[in-house]
Amino acid sequence: MDNNKRLLPFATGLLLLGVAFFLLYQRPVSAEFSGSTMGTRYQIKIADLPREIEQTYIENQIFTTLDQVDKLMSTYKPNSDVTRFNRAAIDESVIIDKQTLEVIQLSKLIYTLSNGAFDITVSPIVQLWGFGPEFKQNKLPSANDIQRALDKVGFDKIQITDNPPALEKLQDVEIDLSAIAKGYGVDQVAKLLDTHNIENYLVEVGGEIRVKGTNRAGQRWRIGIETPSVIRSGARQAIAIDNASIATSGDYRNFFEVEGKRYSHTINPLTGKPVEHNLASVTVVSRSCAEADALATAMSVLGPKRGFELAVESKLAAYFLVRENDGYQQLMTDSFRDIVDNQTKPH
Numbered sequence: 098m099d100n101n102k103r104l105l106p107f108a109t110g111l112l113l114l115g116v117a118f119f120l121l122y123q124r125p126v127s128a129e130f131s132g133s134t135m136g137t138r139y140q141i142k143i144a145d146l147p148r149e150i151e152q153t154y155i156e157n158q159i160f161t162t163l164d165q166v167d168k169l170m171s172t173y174k175p176n177s178d179v180t181r182f183n184r185a186a187i188d189e190s191v192i193i194d195k196q197t198l199e200v201i202q203l204s205k206l207i208y209t210l211s212n213g214a215f216d217i218t219v220s221p222i223v224q225l226w227g228f229g230p231e232f233k234q235n236k237l238p239s240a241n242d243i244q245r246a247l248d249k250v251g252f253d254k255i256q257i258t259d260n261p262p263a264l265e266k267l268q269d270v271e272i273d274l275s276a277i278a279k280g281y282g283v284d285q286v287a288k289l290l291d292t293h294n295i296e297n298y299l300v301e302v303g304g305e306i307r308v309k310g311t312n313r314a315g316q317r318w319r320i321g322i323e324t325p326s327v328i329r330s331g332a333r334q335a336i337a338i339d340n341a342s343i344a345t346s347g348d349y350r351n352f353f354e355v356e357g358k359r360y361s362h363t364i365n366p367l368t369g370k371p372v373e374h375n376l377a378s379v380t381v382v383s384r385s386c387a388e389a390d391a392l393a394t395a396m397s398v399l400g401p402k403r404g405f406e407l408a409v410e411s412k413l414a415a416y417f418l419v420r421e422n423d424g425y426q427q428l429m430t431d432s433f434r435d436i437v438d439n440q441t442k443p444h
Contacts, residue, residue: 127313134163135171135279137303141286143157144297144313154389155293155401162289163302165347172220174385177307182264183271192259192267198262200274200387201255207391208252211407216366217253220273226371228362243369250366279303280344280390287386295323307342307386322380322416334416335425338434342386346393347378347418363397368375374400375420382414382436396424401428 108203126148127322130141141159146152171177185191191203203224207215225246238246249269256265264272286300297310299318308318317337322345336343346363361371379396383389392413396404401419405428408415414432418425427438428440 103297108404115309128152128155130159132160132161133306134302135167135275135282137279138187139163139282139286139302140299140328141301142247142299142312143290143295145310146295147293150295151291153288158289162285166196166285169194170278170281172273172275178264181235182198182266185266187266187269190263193262193264195262195275196285198257198259201257201264201272203279203385203387204274204391205252205257207388207395210411211392211395211399213252213367214365214398215391216250216252216270217274217276218250218252218270219364219366220271221249222364222366222369223273223362225369226362228364247369250369276394277387277391279422280305280342280386280388283307283342283386291365302322305342305344305386309338309340323378326398334437336382338436340381341382341384342389342390343380343382344377344386344393345380360441362392367399370401372398374402376401376404377418377420377425379404379418380416380433382433391426405430 103380109425124148127139127145128143132139139159141157144156161411168174168176169178171419172179172183172389174180178191178197182193201217204215205343222243225242227327251268251270253274254266254268254270255272256267257263258265273306282302283300283305284307287298287301287309287404290298290300290309297312301310306320308320312318317339319335319337320343322334346368363372364370365372379393381389381393381396383392392415396408396415396417398404399407405415405417407413408430413430414433414436415430417428418430418432421427
């Protein structure tokens with residue numbers, strides 16, 4: 098009996114130690130992954146990777162997911178859906194992947210919503226103004242050059258088939274999905290993480306972001322909206338969001354000047370010219386990062402007045418920074434203001 102009494106504390110200690118090791122093993126770990134994709138960089142932060150999921154496994158799955166989007170939607174890869182369509186003859190039907198179809202259908206919805214401000218066929222004008230893959234601009238294009246490029250622009254020149262997924266050129270036209278593909282890639286990685294029951298993460302590809310849950314500190318992810326300047330950096334506005342995506346489009350990094358006049362890389366597909374308004378940047382918060390990506394581009398084209406009107410009418414969460422004298426005027430839709438007002442509330 099005395100021996101049993103002496104052994105009891107020892108056995109209890111072993112039991113508690115075993116429980117502690119079990120709980121420690123079961124506790125999720127944090128992980129971060131980064132790399133290159135779609136001509137840019139990606140970064141993934143996971144606050145609660147389950148221990149039963151190998152980090153190398155999920156890293157490979159993330160890379161494969163992004164690589165698949167790039168292989169389908171790249172304008173550089175010779176066998177991508179985009180390249181094959183762009184090479185195709187008029188009236189030739191090109192079979193495409195369901196993912197490419199999904200992106201093109203969303204592009205058409207936003208094209209319609211924005212009255213043509215977002216147009217994946219704008220590439221000929223972008224190239225004309227020197228904002229293609231290799232930036233090159235020696236002189237301004239002529240009115241005739243612009244008109245010839247405009248003749249090759251327009252979503253109405255594409256026929257979309259759902260089953261089987263296919264595209265057909267009705268006229269001479271090319272597509273470029275660069276203003277929506279990165280956001281779509283973010284969405285696909287988020288879906289992958291959701292499939293593995295990962296609840297707390299940040300996914301970022303080329304500045305387009307989706308977050309869910311909380312960071313390692315147990316707080317909602319805070320996203321900074323960059324000051325629109327090539328000289329100053331830092332966050333102009335920071336917001337805490339959950340289960341949402343955020344994308345920003347601005348004209349402050351990619352432009353050229355001729356005789357003191359600045360020409361933005363943001364091209365209006367309706368005029369064939371760079372935009373001339375004073376909207377520096379627009380940020381959109383949405384459930385879908387692809388949607389936020391494309392909508393931010395559309396409103397950058399529309400400008401501060403028409404873009405803000407569209408955001409209000411569509412009940413979008415949007416934040417505009419408009420150049421005004423030596424500073425910026427901030428415009429927020431009610432939905433965006435709600436996010437700002439609610440970010441200090443408990444999660």
